[in-house]
Amino acid sequence: MRFQSGPATSLQNLGDAIPISLFAVPDLDAGATAGKAIRESVQHRGLAPDPAAWDFLAIALSVITADGISRRGDSPDGWTREIAIDIAVREPEAWASQLLGLNRALGFLTTDRWSLSVRDGGDAIDVPLEPYRYDVDAVALLSGGLDSLIGAIDLTDLGSKLLATSHVVRGDAEKQERFARELGIEHLPLNHNASTERSVKETSQRARSLIFLAYAIVAATCTDRYRAGETVPIYMCENGFIAINPPLTTSRISSLSTRTARPEFLNAIERILRNVGLNLQIINPYLLKTKGEMMQECSDQSRLEALAHVSTSCGRFQRFNYTHCGRCVPCQIRRASFLTWGHDDPTRYYFHEIGKLDSEHAGFDDVRSVAIARLEIEEAGFDRWVGPTLSSSAFADPAPVAAMLKRGMLELGALHDAYRIR
Known part of the structure; x- marks a missing residue:
């Protein structure tokens, strides 16, 4: 799919491109909009972001809006999409040299084929005479x-x-x-506040x-x-x-x-x-820590005890009426971390007894996936199971990462053992 994004005044010569109007709702229908509330919030606070940061925001808004419009089910293989976006920015010369890196990063992130281009005409936010600056580290x-x-x-x-x-x-x-x-x-x-005309949106996000x-x-x-x-x-x-x-x-x-x-x-x-x-x-200071270890080592245990159960981990939280589902991978990791921490978990889970042998509990895909992974590790060994994950050049020394992943699987294993999942 092809898109053109930027302030409404910059959307022209669209051809077959879908317009995405950034930072304001246009008088005429522009197909999709995003960023108006952000611009208002920034201006209301008297902030003056770096122009390059504001350009990056324009790029990000364009990407997530196009991501929501481009349905994976419409692609030839049912997943991988080809998405091209022409984006109006304030500093096109600076961003032109970064397009290859951006396309590769987005391809890694979403497993799609991205083709970004930039043009002049990006949004120029009004700069206050005395901008507010946060006194933070x-x-x-x-x-x-x-x-x-x-x-x-x-x-x-x-x-x-x-x-x-x-x-x-x-x-x-x-x-x-x-x-x-x-x-x-x-x-x-x-x-x-990304908004599109499509009633059915892509949900993979x-x-x-x-x-x-x-x-x-x-x-x-x-x-x-x-x-x-x-x-x-x-x-x-x-x-x-x-x-x-x-x-x-x-x-x-x-x-x-x-x-x-x-x-x-x-x-x-x-x-x-x-x-x-x-x-x-x-x-990310916790790259080598499991969630259970983060809870155990938190510097203020009393504050964590007071607030931990209030937090949200579930990717389906809204779907289950603002309740943790209890069975998705993030929920399982959350529940396992409370076990590792050694404190009761007062979180309400929609599917609490994940050991039940039905499609909604132990038979649910994510619960079954953890069980299968444990079985594969038991039969073939942890090194073989984790090998493809650590093949990236980003890991100069994969050993500490592998050790952390092994501890994470042990935490999940303790949860499954507690509910007798096999």
């Missing part, structure tokens, strides 16, 4: 999930002054605000992490530290097992395992940012 993504909560607790306990950025969605907004308030950190909640990073990148350039010429750390706190996300079975390999926090993707994005002049560093 770093920016952290605060999703409302357990890992980002632990990350925020640990970082603030280490003395970091944080600015938290969040993607606001129904069911998580109050949690995000509560976590920020109780930790005493500044908070910038945003929502892309493999590109979603790009917009979360874009929020943090924009925020990081609105800090005193950035304006002083210092590197601003952006913390994307994710347990190592989910960050690496090893395919549990051969049927889940590649496109069926998300790559949101894989080092290959985050490293590629950081290189691109630096190449366009953005002095930022993306850090």
Whole structure:
């Protein structure tokens, strides 16, 4: 599919391209829109993002909107799509040299074929005479999930002054605000509000992490530290097992395992940012930790006890009326981490007894996938099971990563043993 994105005034000579209007809702139907609420929030706060960061946001908005419109079921193999987007930016010369890297990074992230191009005419946000700048040391993504909560607790306990950025969605907004308030950190909640004409949207959302990073990148350039010429750390706190996300079975390999926090993707994005002049560093301090270890080693155990059950881990949270399903892989990892932590888990799970032998419990795909992975490890050995996951050049020393993944599988194994899943 072909798209053209940018401010409504820049959308012209479309041909067969689907228009995506950025940062404002046009008077005329533009096919798809995104970013109006973000622009309003930034201007309301008197912020002045770096133009390159605002361009990256335009790119991210274009990508996630096109991702939602392009249905995988319409592609020849039922999954892999070919998506071309011509994007209006403020600094096309700077971004033109990064297109190859961007296309490769997006291809790795979503397992599609991306072809981005840039043109002049990007949005120019109004700069206040006295822009507001955050007096912080770093920016952290605060999703409302357990890992980002632990990350925020640990970082603030280490003395970091944080600015938290969040993607606001129904069911998580109050949690995000509560976590920020109780930790005493500044908070910038945003929502892309991407809207399309299609009633049936693509739900795989493999590109979603790009917009979360874009929020943090924009925020990081609105800090005193950035304006002083210092590197601003952006913390994307994710347990190592989910960050690496090893395919549990051969049927889940590649496109069926998300790559949101894989080092290959985050490293590629950081290189691109630096190449366009953005002095930022993306850090996941928990790459070698399991979720259970994150809970055990959290620096403020009493605060974690008070807030852990409030957090959200489930990818189907809204689908089950804002309740954890209890059976998806993130839910299983969450439940296993509470077991490792050694504390009761007061979280309400829609499917609590995952040991039941029916299609909704032990027979559910994700529960069965973990069981199959355990069996494969038992029969063929852990090294053979994990081998393809660690073949990437991103792992200079794969041994610590392999050790972490092994501990993660042991945590999942303890959960399955507790519910007698075989």
